[in-house]
Amino acid sequence: MFKNVIVKTPGKSYVNGLTTSDLGKPDYGRLLEQHAAYIEALKACGVEVTHLAESEEYPDSTFVEDAAVVTPEFAIITNPGAESRNGEKEEIEAVLKNFYSKFHYITPPGTLDGGDVLQVDKHFYVGISERTNREGAEQFKNIAETEGYTATIVELQEFFHLKTGIAYLGDNTIAAAGEFLDHPDFAEYEKVEIPDADEYSANCIKVNDFVIIPKGFEETKRKLAERGLETIELEMSEFQKHDGGLSCLSLRF
């Protein structure tokens, strides 16, 4: 069970942040509404929300997931791969000091974004992406192993981050899209298969008794319901415009 989450309000500078999408400029008012709804959904899942104020100097810093990886026993402060985001790790580390006494760090020349790390119980999958390099992934694997976890390094072919295309739903089940549908590293799992047209909904989060999914993906909702999973749907349009999904907006522990 997750007890805590950390979220951060997006600042006005969000609209000038990084993106590879061509979905248009985010509307700041709608963005704030969607972020507020995200917080309410998390509260409905029974977690305590630590809510950080916006910081204009880091346009992408609402995506708190990328600056740290958190487990029940320790936190790993990452070394985010985008230069404009790298300094975000300092605030996140300071906040996590309220919850953790044990820290590990990804250090240069290693880079790693938390969005490239998927945890399945005592195992991690670590994606090598535009943001996470092999050195960062190897450092992560070593840290995991010293802590009694195991890790598999996965080279991404197309997805932006590992968790852009995959989520763990408990009970040996994953939601998988695109390159992860037939990927040998995930062959052992039961799969909720997400077709290309619904790819965005592969980035969903299981928080205690609910799976939070983006709004507008009826097929994904139906497939989750078939497995007895209760969903909460959230409008995510303004985050999607900047390559963000549900997992990116919180640290859950």
Ligand code: CIR
């Ligand atoms: C970025 O390019 O870094 C942000 N615009 C989006 C980050 C999304 N984070 C994630 O998938 N973990």
